[in-house]
Amino acid sequence: MVQSSKVTTSKRRKDIKQDDCLDCLKNASRVLPQNCPNRKEAIGWYDYCMIRFSDRSIFGIMEVNPSMFMWNTGSVSDQDGYKRQLQTLFESMRSEAASGDIFKFAARTSLAPDLGRLYVLVQCTPDLSQKNCSDCLTAVYGNIPPVVGSKASPPPPFLASSPPPPPPPVPITAVEGIESVDSLQFDFSTIRAATNNFSDANKLGKGGFGIVYMGKLSNGQQIAVKRLSRNSQQGDSEFKNEVLLVAKLQHRNLVRLLGFCLEGNERLLIYEFVPNRSLDYYIFDPMKCENISWEMRFKIIRGIARGLLYLHEDSRLRIIHRDLKASNILLDAEMNPKISDFGMARIFELDQTEGNTNRIVGTYGYMAPEYAMLGQFSTKSDVFSFGVLILEVLSGQKITHFHDGENTEYLLSYAWKNWREETTLNLIDPTLSDSPITEMMRCIKIGLLCVQENASDRPSMTSVVPMLNGNLDPIPTPKQPASFMQSNVVSSKLVQHDISSSVTNNEASISELCPR
Template identity: 45%
Template sequence: MISTEDHSCFSSSTTVMKQPATPMSVQPPSTPPFLLRLPSVLLCLHILTFGLSDAQHCYDIGNFTAAGNYAKNRELVLSSLASDMASNGGFYSGKVGKGSDVVYVLGFCRGDSSNDTCFKCISSAAEDLMIKCPTQKAAFSWGTGNPPCIIRYSNVPIYGVKQTSPAQMLYNTGHVQMDQDEFDPIWRNLTEELAVRASMGTSKLKFAAGRTSLPNFQTMFALLQCSPDLSSLDCQSCLWECIDGYQQCCHGYQGGVVQKPSCIFRWDLYPFFVSKPGNPLSSLSPPTAVAEDDPPTPPPANAQVTCGNILKSLRIAVAVAGSAVLVVMVIVSAHCFIRRRRSNPWMVLSAKEEVEIAENLKFKISEIMDAINFFSEANKLGEGGFGKVYRGKLENGKYIAVKRLERCSNQGQQHFKNEVTLLVRLQHNNLIKLHGYCLEEGERILILEFAPNASLDGFISDSIKRVFLSWERRFSIIRGIARGLLYLHEDSRLRIIHRDLKPSNALLDDNMNPKISDFGTARLFVLDQSIEKTAHIEGTSGYMAPEYVKHGEISVKTDVYSFGVVVLEIISGKKSSYFSRSGNSEHLLGYAWKNWRKGTPFRLVDPMLNGSATSELLRCIHIALLCVQENVARRPTMGSVVLMLGSQSTTLPMPTRPAYLTDASVRGMWTSSGNGSPPPSTNEAQDGSTSYMISLSIDRS
């Protein structure tokens, strides 16, 4: 159990009171230690009394007469509130009366309060409200107990209504004793993580408390709680206002409290709350020391070692040694198999299958020339560093996209053919289809499915074309891209990480169905492989996950991040980095997160979608923010994303802070690492309208 005794010296945010620092050498040696501490103790009590003296607030929205029915109803509901809360687990909401005399009441205790502490706090606060707000029709109190409690009453319904004003802010008079730049991210991660946990509580309790270790061997504690009647979104928004409010008023001090009528936030460098069985203390960082199991009890001094005991021990030792050898053999065999499979991923196909597929996909150069009119400029769709893309038409009337890659040596032709053989097995309605290839006269040519509506980027970037993207169509595109990624990650015979998902790599067919294209930077994983590192960073700034850019870490969550960015672009009609009206550059993820925290997510939505299904829009914003979270482990898999998009009843976890890199920060990383400039978006063949696969060279570096 953690003691709730309060040792902190708090100061009101409106009145700064600091204890002067006096060097210990100035004090006479004979001064008793108690007298040395007495001034600071008195100051601490004075500050706390000052800070908590205004525990009640009477709203000036109307009065009642002392002899009227409203007065009687208020007295009845407040006098019985403590017992009502005790019988309902520390939270109660109800009403008394009818018509204009009805009184609504709501109260909750802090999540670590005992039943006795809660009852006393509520009883005292209710009495104070009746005395200090004698005729006001609405008021609230934070109580004067420790832990505190909150009571609200009003002549209008208050259940589920977020109330954030007025706010009480107190802070400890001491300063953080470590580098602030090092301390701030730790503080932010703890408080925001607990805010999310608290918001995901029940309709009876929305409370979270936790701790984390600091580099200076101290431990930081924090507690956040909302009124249980709030929605998860309103709860999280209320708590983030508390966190932001504290940073604005009291940044640099080593503890503090922000209290609002609907939520509570407190943190300090000592355990100020009780860890209860129902609300276990959360530790958000690994413990500094791991407790070891108790050592086995030694045998008594007079214990005899018999021959039977020796034989039994010998058998156990042999069995253990044999098991260890077997485990080592299994591990070595598996490692060799994985290395072989990764060095030659085409082994998933038999030699006969490879030959048959390669022959069926082979086009003659004469067929290609006829289809695209000898590489006529009139048929060119776009070009990039890899080559050019042309629109073509086969003899059977089928339209195709022809990609003419840079010429290669004879040694590269077999590699190219093997890659074609591999990727042709990827057959899904939301992936661009590879129809064939041509390797004649030194040419490397790909024959691809033709997408008449070009790329999604062409619609998002064009204010005229965007009119044709109704919400129903955008939602269908989002779901199609999600299903395509799910196939790449889980449902195909291979596991492929795309690494460059963006709107220009989502082509649209006749029916506006999305087709993921451009596998030039794709990464082939062994089916049971979860993560790998590479020194070869490729992709497009704004869509690459930060852990990939910074550390070269590749996983399915790399694509999940890119998908989240694309969804936000589809919803907002803005690029991942855009210029606001004031002329200042603002990243789309930062803008989305800021409005989510403020409880104004619909500011993100494209004005052309006014009147669209608000619940679906909000859910998609929610899912997108889950996908771009800074914590890679918290991002959902594409399987979970497809499930969340397909079912409105699936409960969504609350998102945490997103991670995003501006173009300037990416350039800075590349420069500091000595790699020159970041990779440009050369993974495109487009003239502003169409993008197709660059190459089929799957990276296995």
């Protein structure tokens, strides 16, 4: 079960010897699966170490619950004096621990009523910001009961602006390929009835691989059905790729695959229905964009970042999306973003950093230069696309059709010019004039960092998420972004081409699956 979990973290006390910590972790990794069989999430607290695993991202999230207390049965007669002494010690230690670097740790000893001597130790994980570490310690201290020898242990206190409640442990289900997902297969007749025989009235949109329909199952559940084009040479490959990938992915910022259908020439993918269409429907419309406040846009940016972080680092497989763009970001009823369309995605080995292909697929404007020109792709290719998305959300204009008054410019060059000349307000959508300028400036800086010409100069999503949350300062200063497409006309179509031949626009594309 431990091998099936997606995220694991451990922590030792600073005052514990390394060998004692290793022994503790070794024992914990053996005992925890025995005590929590078939669970996706578990935490074990020990005297010398703490270990936790989960199927969801636990990095970048501060959580003080669930918690655990241990104490002896003794008590003190002068509880007020005990509390005052403990609080004095705690107040002096909190700032020391919070401002720590490698170890956010502090320890004190002092005389206390009825005790003779009082020993206090506090510690946060080192990636916690000073403020969040201080807040976490304050929350834990507030729950300590007035007894002797008490010890409080929350989960590892990672960062978050608004920590989500931990999900209940559930059994693990593993999907290793199409052959093992028979339980997800729908009958064609069921889907045909749900979509009213794929009627035009049920059409949600058309993409490079076919038409998407809205449907309703007999139990009332709404679904979205992607019907792959029958004449697409890549239909079967795309279908198998997307089923293989998406069936394994579970994250609140990814569209959830409910099932599929294989019958004759029909290839159907059945997804959860996401009611508020795609991001481009709102931010690029001069009327609808007025209803998308900065608060909503910032929420969308951070949600996309969390989804990408999951794909790159926290999922069972390392996945490169390769076609991240505004039309592939769907919005749910609460305007939470969900990354969709994994037809072009590539699986990486967990220790693999980059790949190469002779066939380029994606959408120009969002494609990193090393991928568009040389066929080289990595997680940094997705980071580039994410940077473009940030600048589009801020400006309300497309990378491919950016206008400065009567002039048509390339969005990245325009953003860089205004950043360099300290006229960045020119870039921001006028409907956001009353929004917090500090957050928007931070996002512009992060966006420019993500679209650096050299992939090595772009941050990883493990750095981008805390940057967006304001927990990683100072943010590096960006250099001039990629300029390989700075022209007045940039194709916005889905494209495929061989890097040995000329570029051709095409509504079809190719999926490629790295062998494992």
